[in-house]
Amino acid sequence: MSFLATIGRTVLGFLAAIGSVTLFAMETVSHLFRPPYYPREFGHALLQIGYFSLPVVGLTTIFTGGALALQIYAGGARFSAEAVVPQIVAIGMVRELGPVLVGLMIAARVTSSIAAEIATMKVTEQIDALTTLSTNPMKYLTLPRVLAATLVMPVLVGVGDVIGIMGGYLVGVERLGFNASTYLRNTVDFLEFLDIVTSLAKGAVFGFLAALMGCYFGMRSGRGAQGVGRATKGAVVAASVLILAANFILTELFFAA
């Protein structure tokens, strides 16, 4: 019977977690419509999440775009389809790899730092101090970060898409001997407007999830250094899994038809 109890406990725990994350998300969003607002915190979050993530986004996507071009070329050669490299790189980067990779890098870079920062604030009573200073931590800490990540992620994904395609282009032209102008023409001609819109929309969703998980786990951190460590780990794992799951669901929604 104890084995059934274990299953039951796990399921109940899982459902409870979904419930509390959902409530946390709803509360966060509700603060969007209730002043006061903290524009300075929002600006700071935009800078931290957006601007300072650019190097890591660029590096991740340029290498991936390059590797993708090599793989498509090698794979395509098996059925004499080497010429599709530009199209596949563009579609693969924009529809799938751009948003997912940028999402995961943001989970690594931003979710972890948000979770660790808020968890440390919680452990050192800074969150309680905010409350006693008549400042709602959800308004002051959570909303600015979640909103900034949601708004800035589409931009990062857009930049990532472009740099990824550039990675493919560089490899295609310099290493695989494609004609530069043909490569670009094929990229532009085969990419549809919908591909780009969905790419950026995915970015917004992933940004929301990444920042939300950082705040959620940070706010619920246990005590001490171990508590901060657990909160950070939990946040990054949850954000990564949620991003991948959301990616599947969104892809299904956008492309099934």
Next chain:
Amino acid sequence: MIELSDVHKSFGSKDVLRGVNLTLPKGESMVIIGGSGTGKSVLLKCVLGLIQPDTGSIAVDGQDVTRLRQGSSERDAFLARFGMLFQGGALFDSLPVWQNVAFRLLRGSLKRPKSEAREVAIEKLRRVGLTPDVADLFPAELSGGMQKRVGLARAIAAEPEIIFFDEPTTGLDPIMSGVINELIREIVVEMGATAMTITHDMSSVRAIADDVAMLHGGVIQWSGPVKDMDASGDPYVTQFISGSADGPIETVR
């Protein structure tokens, strides 16, 4: 006036507060003593609404504060009357010292122009014995004693009517403890504020308290004026004051 009646709070199966009754008259300085882990901080946080008590009522000037909804304007107004010095200072390490002190004055209902807020911050820093050049440092650049003083300056920045001190001297050397105790006493007297301090440092008790209450086993074991403390006849208080291992308070907890 703060009145707690029959306040209960448990975390899981652990009963921390089991019916606390306590009255803190306006303008008095009350010190709550008790061993580590007896729920002193929980009690304080219950009054501030940072922790919701399970049962019982907490009234501040007749208003039951446990009923105030999180984020409501009544609760904001209630919190605006409070100042709190946290155990570790709880300074915001992303903000320079002066913005920590003037936190309340830079946002929300008490918002003032930046230059004015900075002036107030520097004046409060001076009040706790810190020079204006500390204002632009970050909390991480300060020693423990200085952080406590900045925390104290922040607690008094908006001229609160009620001030809570959570273990104000923990982790400080005896001289710095004495300085902080004296500052607290002066500030409380000068502002006419109602103060509640929790500590297990007996030198703090004698320096700060008008009244003393001892929390043990989740209830107020003894309370009375500080002058009666030594002759209380209560075995718990006597053991606590003398720091003896023998007595009714178990040493293995």
